[in-house]
Amino acid sequence: MKNKHIDKLLLVDDHRLMRESLITYVEDHCKGQLTVVAQAGDGVAAIEAVRKHRPTVALVDIGLPLMDGITAIREMKKIHPSLIVVVFSTFEDQAHVVSAIRAGADDYIFKKDASAAQVVGNILRAVGGSAPAPNTLQNRLFTAIRGAEPDQLVGITPLTGAELEVLKLAANHGYSMKEIAQSLGGKQRSLSENTIRKHLTHIYEKLGARNQAHAIALAIKTGIITAQDASPADSSSL
Numbered sequence: 001m002k003n004k005h006i007d008k009l010l011l012v013d014d015h016r017l018m019r020e021s022l023i024t025y026v027e028d029h030c031k032g033q034l035t036v037v038a039q040a041g042d043g044v045a046a047i048e049a050v051r052k053h054r055p056t057v058a059l060v061d062i063g064l065p066l067m068d069g070i071t072a073i074r075e076m077k078k079i080h081p082s083l084i085v086v087v088f089s090t091f092e093d094q095a096h097v098v099s100a101i102r103a104g105a106d107d108y109i110f111k112k113d114a115s116a117a118q119v120v121g122n123i124l125r126a127v128g129g130s131a132p133a134p135n136t137l138q139n140r141l142f143t144a145i146r147g148a149e150p151d152q153l154v155g156i157t158p159l160t161g162a163e164l165e166v167l168k169l170a171a172n173h174g175y176s177m178k179e180i181a182q183s184l185g186g187k188q189r190s191l192s193e194n195t196i197r198k199h200l201t202h203i204y205e206k207l208g209a210r211n212q213a214h215a216i217a218l219a220i221k222t223g224i225i226t227a228q229d230a231s232p233a234d235s236s237s238l
Contacts (some may be wrong), residue, residue, distance in 0.1 A: 006032060007056035007127050011039040012046040012072070013088065014064055022059070025116035033124065043067025043075075050076045050083060057084040057127050059119065062091055062100065070096075070103045077104040084126050088119060093161060094224065159206060159224065166199040171216045171225055 009026065011019045019039045026036055037053045040046040043064040050058065058076065062069035073085050087100045087108040097108050107126045109119060159167065162184075169180045177200070181191040200212070209215035219225045 007034050008037040008053065009034050009123065010046070010049050010053065010055040010058040011036060012041075012043075012049075012058060012064065012069070013039075013061040014041045015061075016041065022116055022119065025120060029117075030120060030124075034120070034127075041065070043069060043072035046072050047075050047079065050080050054080055055083065057086060057123055059086050059088050059123060060105075062087060062089040062096060070099050073100065073103040073105060086123050086126050088114070094159060094164065159203060163199050163203050163206075164224070166196060167203055167215065167219060168225060170200075170212055171219070 011022055013019050019041075023036045023039070026034055037055055038049040040049050041064075044066045046058070046060065046064070047067075049055070060069050060073060060076075064072060067075075069087065069089070073087075076083055076085070085105045085107075087105045088111060089096065089100075089108070090111045091097075092110050092112065100108050107122050109122050165184055166180055169175045169183055175183060177193040177196040180196045181193050184191050184196075200215075203209070203215055204211070207215050207218045209218055216225070
């Protein structure tokens with residue numbers, strides 16, 4: 001009788017307790033499916049573990065010592081191109097998700113509120129060839145990046161947090177630059193219209209957009225914002 005294939009998992013996280021809790025879960029719930037063959041607490045050790053153990057899949061944190069997770073993913077994929085990589089990170093911004101995808105990640109899980117069952121479920125989904133869970137930022141960005149032609153990738157250059165805030169206010173409410181400055185400034189900080197204008201200029205450059213309406217359309221196409229967020233009727237207000 002032929003032995004059932006068991007996928008090999010590498011855990012890469014600088015928190016030992018995190019690694020040990022996931023090892024315990026895998027041992028208790030994934031017998032015959034998944035086994036942890038190695039663990040690493042930094043990016044350099046992760047690369048050595050890939051070279052030595054040739055795992056099927058690696059769960060990788062981004063905030064690693066010695067070598068950051070994004071760089072480590074690139075190096076691991078060079079050594080073992082068929083390696084499946086699932087990122088498990090506290091970073092929830094678009095820039096980190098996009099960087100991870102471009103480095104070769106197959107899925108991206110936010111650590112906030114993620115249970116061991118959800119993490120392992122995503123690992124098994126990735127090993128099975130399934131895309132990230134639908135209706136998530138990760139899914140939209142994976143779809144946009146993987147389906148884009150090289151000359152279209154400019155449309156998904158990561159926006160900073162401030163730029164994303166400005167774009168959402170422009171799309172959601174059709175605010176003028178003065179209104180966006182007032183909305184973002186509030187009582188804690190003072191923003192000028194010139195600051196907002198600079199943010200908009202950077203947004204247009206990153207998205208390859210001609211104007212606000214074009215920027216909103218490109219942002220929807222690449223999943224940065226949803227169609228429901230947009231307010232086309234006010235697109236001439238900036």
